[in-house]
Amino acid sequence: MLVFLAALLVLTVGSLGGFYTYDFLRTDVIEGVYLENLSLGKLKRDAVIQRLQEYLEPRLQEPINFEADGVVGTLTAAELGYGFDYAKMADQALRAGRTGNWFLQRAARRRILKEGLFIRPQVTVDREKFQRALEPLREKTQVEPVSAQWEVLPDRRQVKLIPAQPGQTIDYDRLALLVTELLKQAPPYSVSLPFREIKPRLDTEEAVNLGITEVVASYRTYFSPSNTSRVKNIRLAAESIDNKILLPGEVLSFNRLTGPRLPESGYEEAPVIINGELVPGVGGGVCQVSTTLYNAAVLANLTILERNKHSLPSAYVGLGRDATVYYDYLDLKIHNETVRPVLIKAIVGRDYIEVLILGKWVYDWRVQIEVEDLETIPPVWTERYDPSLEPGQRVIEKEAMPGRKVRVWKKYVGPGGVVSREILSVDTYQPINGVVRVGSMPKN
Known part of the structure; x- marks a missing residue:
């Protein structure tokens, strides 16, 4: 009897060992493994990759409609920099039923054969190409934020606060995930563009907290509108200082705000005073902006840290009230030593520039x-x-x-x-x- 049982045990172990050895030497996918409804069973790795490519590659050429109050653009996944990681999917299919000890593997294979194992497409994306391809859609749909602003009322004393408005732009992270999930299913493809909010530089609450309620000082100088190059330079420099907030303790540098007055920045040639002579120079007219700002700042009781006069009297302002600037050499620097913030507004009319200092007069x-x-x-x-x-x-x-x-x-x-x-x-x-x-x- 003992001899019989021993012989039976040897036969059983031998047969199991043979099956065990055979299973672990197999290099194909076990039966019951699918990608969606695509069977990958009994295929070796290269064949799995080829079948996956034939099945999934057409998805990359399918149009994807991007919607935001209607269709705003159409691109393919390939144009967006998407692809599939075929090697990763093939390895995932080959690992099915081959992890854990022998008994766990046998149980897993029986379950896979009975119920099926469905792997999902592994999607990749080149984020730089993705964002480049979406740039036209971003330009079409982006809404720029608008900071809180103060409107000067006609009496030139009172101001009105205009609330800020947030902007919006495409949320690339969310959109990349949405397109990734789209490609894991069959076409057709459409997606609503997700947006994220762009906060304004100055929101309404921050503006209210600044306590700006009135015009505390202003100064105006005049120019000839016939010199269009000079007028353009005045407008450019005025835009650089407009809506500048100067908090208590802060110092304003005119040169830092305007930057170099160069042709590539839009400045044109107009008369400037150099060495006691009126000669053509790029940026002519900018000194009228610094001069107007200087006078408004003095009247607003701001502290002047640096101011330089012209070598000649200026036609647009009285003696001793001019403030010349020359980038990186002569500057106008203004220090807010008061206890309250101020805001600078620069308004250019047909024949004048006016600088207003907004804040709260407490004297x-x-x-x-x-x-x-x-x-x-x-x-x-x-x-x-x-x-x-x-x-x-x-x-x-x-x-x-x-x-x-x-x-x-x-x-x-x-x-x-x-x-x-x-x-x-x-x-x-x-x-x-x-x-x-x-x-x-x-x-x-």
């Missing part, structure tokens, strides 16, 4: 600017002999202009008169010497 006095004339500096005339002229004839070749020296005062004026005053600057404008051609030799 019982106002600022005034007074210019004291200290000295007139006579010019020097140079005579040049011109044989083409008649004796005694004189022709002015270059007009002369006297120089001036002025002292500029900042006065604090209350209901009862001047409370105090301080010197803003003492400025000297050198004379422009003249040249006259004469019809006889000049006397020694």
Whole structure:
């Protein structure tokens, strides 16, 4: 009896061992493994990959309709940078029923054979190509945010807060997941574009908390609208400082806000003052913006850290009230040493630029600017002999202009008169010497 049982055990183990060895030496997919309704059973790895490619590759060429209040664009998955990881799917199919010990594998294979094992498409995407392909749709559907703004009312004293409006743009992360899930099923394909909110630079709550309720100071200068290049330069520079918020303790640099005044930034050639001469230069007119800002800032009781005068008087502002700038060399710097935030608004009209400082005036006095004339500096005339002229004839070749020296005062004026005053600057404008051609030799 014992001999019989021993023999039976040997036969059983031998047969099981043979089956075990055979199963583990197999290199094809076991029966019952599918991708969707596509059978992968009894296929070796290369054959699995080929069958998957034949089945899934057409999906990459199917049009995908992108919708946002109607169809806004159509692209294929291939154009979007999508593909399938065929090797990963083949390996997944080959591993089916081949993990764990022998008994677990046998149980898994019986279950797979009876119920089936369905693997899912493994989708890949090139994110850079994905976003590049969607750029036209982004441009078509994106809504830019609008920050909270203050509108200056016609009385030029009161302001009205206009609430902010959030923007929207395509949510690439969510959209990539949606398209990935689409490709795991059969066409046709359509997807609603998901959007994410773009927050404005200044939202309504932040604007309210700034406490800006009125125009605390303003200054206006005028220009000729006929010089279109100069007007364009003024507009560009004004846009750079418009809606700039200056918090308590912050310093404004005009050069930092406007950047280099270069043709590639849109600036054009217009007259500028260089070394006492009015000559053509790129960015001519920008100094009128800095000058207007300077005067408004002084009237708003902001502190001037840096200001430079022109070498010649300016036609658009009085002596001592100009502020020239030259990128990376001469700057206008304004420090908000008050206890409240201020906002700068720059408005360019047909023939004027106006800078308004918005905030909340908390003093019982106002600022005034007074210019004291200290000295007139006579010019020097140079005579040049011109044989083409008649004796005694004189022709002015270059007009002369006297120089001036002025002292500029900042006065604090209350209901009862001047409370105090301080010197803003003492400025000297050198004379422009003249040249006259004469019809006889000049006397020694």
